[in-house]
Amino acid sequence: MKTPKDKKISFLFVSLPVKDLSNRWTARVTFPPASTDSTVIQVEVLDGEEKIIDKALLELFGLKLKVQNGLASLTCAQFIEGLRAERIWLHREGRESVPGGLTFG
Numbered sequence: 631m632k633t634p635k636d637k638k639i640s641f642l643f644v645s646l647p648v649k650d651l652s653n654r655w656t657a658r659v660t661f662p663p664a665s666t667d668s669t670v671i672q673v674e675v676l677d678g679e680e681k682i683i684d685k686a687l688l689e690l691f692g693l694k695l696k697v698q699n700g701l702a703s704l705t706c707a708q709f710i711e712g713l714r715a716e717r718i719w720l721h722r723e724g725r726e727s728v729p730g731g732l733t734f735g
Contacts, residue, residue, distance in 0.1 A: 631710050633665040643690070643718055645678070645730040653728055654678025655720045657688055657702075659709065667707035675700055675720070689719040 633639050643657040658674045665671065673690070675683045675697045682700030689695075691712025695702035697720075721727045 631665070631667055631706050633661045633663065633706075635664045638662050639665075642733055643730050644733050645720065645728045648726075648728055651678035652681075653725055655683065655686075655728060655730065657690070657720070657730070659690075661706060665706050667705065667710075669706045670703050671706055671709065673697075673702040673704070675702060683720075683722070685723070687721040689717055689721065691715040692717065 639661040641659040645655045648654055654677060656676050659671060661671050662669065673688065673695060675686065675688060677683055683697055684699060686697040687694055688697050688702050691709065692715035693704060693708060693712055695704060718730045719727050720730065
């Protein structure tokens with residue numbers, strides 16, 4: 631896999647709508663320009679009020695990514711390998727786990 635040399639690419643994942651905005655979440659996966667399989671990509675995770683989620687576990691494409699101070703990371707190769715996995719969840723201590731999916735935004 632290789633991304634364009636002059637463009638960054640982002641994928642946006644959002645939670646299913648739940649009543650409490652603080653239980654909703656978004657996760658933006660950003661590929662920097664000229665990313666390759668070994669490039670480490672960042673995932674920014676915010677709640678439904680657009681506040682940083684301090685600590686969580688993001689289950690994305692079969693991977694369990696530790697979220698610290700609103701950020702998680704994985705390699706481009708890990709992202710591509712997991713595209714066929716269906717589970718996308720955010721797990722936070724003391725809160726219900728909330729599923730999500732890929733969207734446009």
